[in-house]
Amino acid sequence: MALIVKKFGGTSVADAECMRRVARRIGEAQAAGDSVVVVVSAMGKTTDQLINLAKDVNPQPSDREMDMLMSTGEQISSAILTMALHALGHEAVSLTGGQAGIHTDHVHTKAKIQRIEPENIHAHVREGRIVIVAGFQGLTPEMDVATLGRGGSDTTAVALAAVLQADRCQIYTDVDGVFTADPRVVKKAVKLDEISYDEMLELASLGARVLQSRAVEFAKKYDVELEVLSSFTGAPGTVLRSEVANMEDIVVRGVAVDKNQAKLTIRAVSDRPGAAAAIFRELSAANINVDMIVQNVSAEGHTDVSFTVPADDLPKSKRVVEGIMEEVGATTVAVDDNIAKVSIVGVGMRGHTGVAARMFEALAAEDINIDMIATSEIKISVSIRRDQADRAMDVLHGAFELELSAS
Amino acid sequence: MALIVKKFGGTSVADAECMRRVARRIGEAQAAGDSVVVVVSAMGKTTDQLINLAKDVNPQPSDREMDMLMSTGEQISSAILTMALHALGHEAVSLTGGQAGIHTDHVHTKAKIQRIEPENIHAHVREGRIVIVAGFQGLTPEMDVATLGRGGSDTTAVALAAVLQADRCQIYTDVDGVFTADPRVVKKAVKLDEISYDEMLELASLGARVLQSRAVEFAKKYDVELEVLSSFTGAPGTVLRSEVANMEDIVVRGVAVDKNQAKLTIRAVSDRPGAAAAIFRELSAANINVDMIVQNVSAEGHTDVSFTVPADDLPKSKRVVEGIMEEVGATTVAVDDNIAKVSIVGVGMRGHTGVAARMFEALAAEDINIDMIATSEIKISVSIRRDQADRAMDVLHGAFELELSAS
Numbered sequence: 001m002a003l004i005v006k007k008f009g010g011t012s013v014a015d016a017e018c019m020r021r022v023a024r025r026i027g028e029a030q031a032a033g034d035s036v037v038v039v040v041s042a043m044g045k046t047t048d049q050l051i052n053l054a055k056d057v058n059p060q061p062s063d064r065e066m067d068m069l070m071s072t073g074e075q076i077s078s079a080i081l082t083m084a085l086h087a088l089g090h091e092a093v094s095l096t097g098g099q100a101g102i103h104t105d106h107v108h109t110k111a112k113i114q115r116i117e118p119e120n121i122h123a124h125v126r127e128g129r130i131v132i133v134a135g136f137q138g139l140t141p142e143m144d145v146a147t148l149g150r151g152g153s154d155t156t157a158v159a160l161a162a163v164l165q166a167d168r169c170q171i172y173t174d175v176d177g178v179f180t181a182d183p184r185v186v187k188k189a190v191k192l193d194e195i196s197y198d199e200m201l202e203l204a205s206l207g208a209r210v211l212q213s214r215a216v217e218f219a220k221k222y223d224v225e226l227e228v229l230s231s232f233t234g235a236p237g238t239v240l241r242s243e244v245a246n247m248e249d250i251v252v253r254g255v256a257v258d259k260n261q262a263k264l265t266i267r268a269v270s271d272r273p274g275a276a277a278a279i280f281r282e283l284s285a286a287n288i289n290v291d292m293i294v295q296n297v298s299a300e301g302h303t304d305v306s307f308t309v310p311a312d313d314l315p316k317s318k319r320v321v322e323g324i325m326e327e328v329g330a331t332t333v334a335v336d337d338n339i340a341k342v343s344i345v346g347v348g349m350r351g352h353t354g355v356a357a358r359m360f361e362a363l364a365a366e367d368i369n370i371d372m373i374a375t376s377e378i379k380i381s382v383s384i385r386r387d388q389a390d391r392a393m394d395v396l397h398g399a400f401e402l403e404l405s406a407s
Numbered sequence: 408m409a410l411i412v413k414k415f416g417g418t419s420v421a422d423a424e425c426m427r428r429v430a431r432r433i434g435e436a437q438a439a440g441d442s443v444v445v446v447v448s449a450m451g452k453t454t455d456q457l458i459n460l461a462k463d464v465n466p467q468p469s470d471r472e473m474d475m476l477m478s479t480g481e482q483i484s485s486a487i488l489t490m491a492l493h494a495l496g497h498e499a500v501s502l503t504g505g506q507a508g509i510h511t512d513h514v515h516t517k518a519k520i521q522r523i524e525p526e527n528i529h530a531h532v533r534e535g536r537i538v539i540v541a542g543f544q545g546l547t548p549e550m551d552v553a554t555l556g557r558g559g560s561d562t563t564a565v566a567l568a569a570v571l572q573a574d575r576c577q578i579y580t581d582v583d584g585v586f587t588a589d590p591r592v593v594k595k596a597v598k599l600d601e602i603s604y605d606e607m608l609e610l611a612s613l614g615a616r617v618l619q620s621r622a623v624e625f626a627k628k629y630d631v632e633l634e635v636l637s638s639f640t641g642a643p644g645t646v647l648r649s650e651v652a653n654m655e656d657i658v659v660r661g662v663a664v665d666k667n668q669a670k671l672t673i674r675a676v677s678d679r680p681g682a683a684a685a686i687f688r689e690l691s692a693a694n695i696n697v698d699m700i701v702q703n704v705s706a707e708g709h710t711d712v713s714f715t716v717p718a719d720d721l722p723k724s725k726r727v728v729e730g731i732m733e734e735v736g737a738t739t740v741a742v743d744d745n746i747a748k749v750s751i752v753g754v755g756m757r758g759h760t761g762v763a764a765r766m767f768e769a770l771a772a773e774d775i776n777i778d779m780i781a782t783s784e785i786k787i788s789v790s791i792r793r794d795q796a797d798r799a800m801d802v803l804h805g806a807f808e809l810e811l812s813a814s
Binding site (some may be wrong): 016019020053054069072076079094144197 | 469484
């Protein structure tokens with residue numbers, strides 16, 4: 001008998017009809033002989049309603065009280081899903097994060113799980129009950145409610161799977177799994193049967209928003225077998241593991257596009273130690289998440305530094321940079337909000353040469369001009385004009401024959 | 408410095424505007440130098456919304472899961488009210504029933520408070536914080552969430568006031584206090600400055616629904632000074648105490664009407680020991696709350712038994728009685744759903760004679776015919792035709808000069 005942890009997100013539990021569908025899905029797994037522990041997010045619009053309620057009385061509500069408020073969303077979901085399981089004749093019980101033994105640090109609204117005491121869950125599972133845990137939450141050492149921040153329910157599921165030594169952690173979502181490229185753009189995109197944690201991490205941070213990076217990192221750290229699948233079809237999804245079959249043979253696992261970027265170029269920065277550090281220290285202090293950074297030193301003791309930031313942060317970034325230009329001896333700052341980042345990701349790149357060349361040639365053949373280039377061990381990213389992003393993804397998908405990836 | 412427990416009900420915290428008003432009211436008390444602990448109910452329609460959500464997935468949801476669900480209503484209120492206090496610059500903190508140290512028995516949806524561990528509340532109060540407790544809830548010995556059932560937030564407030572040895576417990580509501588009669592019917596009705604617990608218990612159970620009987624009983628048991636007042640005006644309300652000034656001098660404190668009654672008469676019951684017991688045992692087993700009971704023995708070894716029940720329970724009551732008629736040797740059962748109960752209540756009755764006569768004469772003078780009569784130490788109730796109930800209340804209010812009651 002296997003122990004499975006299943007997580008259902010907001011769109012999977014949006015209303016009563018969705019709850020009934022999810023309850024049937026869970027019931028099937030139990031009928032097949034598995035023990036099931038479920039982690040559930042807040043229902044559809046609950047989160048937004050609660051946020052609006054808070055803003056109505058206080059434009060800057062305290063983090064502790066926001067957690068007290070927001071955690072009710074998952075508590076409601078867990079009770080409703082449990083009732084739906086009862087209606088189908090299943091034994092089930094709901095638990096808040098605290099009742100499930102989830103203990104966090106003090107950082108309200110983005111708490112980290114410190115430890116899990118799974119005795120209560122184990123006791124219910126032994127009694128044959130399906131356990132429905134309110135995701136996204138735990139208790140601080142002072143027994144205050146804390147929420148885990150973005151992707152917290154995914155993290156709850158993976159952490160529970162690790163502590164319970166579950167055989168698999170299934171993340172149900174509104175897509176069928178992880179694809180070789182965005183299937184809405186690339187017609188030939190195919191669903192991957194499996195992918196490594198590292199590849200998924202690169203794809204997730206690039207905008208393939210199927211799983212939060214944090215949950216994937218957690219799964220990697222504790223070697224939890226993670227499956228992403230659809231709550232609507234019930235068909236097999238994509239399995240994440242540390243090692244996947246033929247890993248080295250497959251050079252490129254997928255292509256991702258991020259259109260939510262903007263570029264800043266600081267011209268004629270003094271070519272002396274500490275100049276770049278000063279710039280990025282200021283940006284970091286302003287909470288701006290810098291992505292690609294490119295620098296080329298010129299002959300005259302000056303250099304141009306270019307970097308990308310989330311498009312929403314462009315005005316703030318420009319102000320920060322303008323404030324430090326004198327200090328770093330720069331002359332001007334130029335901005336470009338008409339860019340996109342296109343990346344190819346694959347663990348197999350490590351053992352293969354010529355991957356970058358093949359990528360650049362494929363883009364050149366389609367007259368797509370490359371602006372910036374950044375590479376990591378298992379990823380090559382380029383920035384291009386935003387209106388060419390979809391075509392670039394399609395071209396690269398074909399160039400690396402990703403339509404043959406599955407099976 | 409006094410310690411005050413304040414309770415705000417659903418209509419007082421219906422929306423953001425109400426929350427801000429309540430926050431100002433609480434802030435004024437703290438500014439006056441008092442320590443304040445607040446108990447809050449769910450916001451306006453939250454409770455109904457949660458019930459509908461549950462019924463949508465399961466027509467008969469389990470009591471444990473209903474408690475898990477419903478308790479979020481008060482948790483939301485407590486967080487929102489705390490945020491509203493923060494917006495006014497006050498130090499405040501919200502606590503769930505469990506965090507406030509409220510422990511209950513196992514009876515989900517109508518749990519009873521077993522004990523309160525007030526250390527957490529005391530610690531916050533010592534730090535100068537206003538403590539906002541989610542009413543209506545506590546934790547069972549298994550650390551499951553349990554709700555206290557009807558009037559649970561009033562009971563929470565009174566129980567906390569008792570344990571915290573508060574100087575006063577103030578129940579804020581949408582009326583100005585306890586009146587000598589329903590002010591919507593009796594134009595000359597006046598607000599009472601004070602009333603004894605016993606008088607309030609008789610008035611509450613008679614339909615003067617300002618306070619739940621359970622909370623008044625609790626206040627009486629632990630001698631908590633209880634004030635009922637308006638959350639809208641902030642004017643002084645009605646104070647409940649065990650002893651009130653001039654208690655013996657005031658014969659009648661108030662007049663109450665209950666129009667939600669129906670009468671059953673069982674004819675020709677055998678006049679033998681156990682016959683009446685058998686009837687009321689069956690009604691009790693069917694969870695029917697019998698109010699007035701009148702029996703007169705006839706000469707022929709038979710008797711007629713009449714009693715009143717809540718109007719909604721009339722069909723069920725009739726079925727129960729019909730099922731036992733043969734056993735008690737009765738011939739027929741007659742029903743009358745066109746009745747109302749009118750009562751006068753006052754501790755002073757004990758020491759005064761002629762109160763009943765004065766009541767009956769006043770009604771007779773207005774051609775209001777009395778059907779049943781029931782009396783207790785501090786109350787006289789009569790049943791009359793329902794369409795005469797309002798006029799009866801007005802007549803009795805005048806006959807006992809209740810318009811002179813206040814001041």
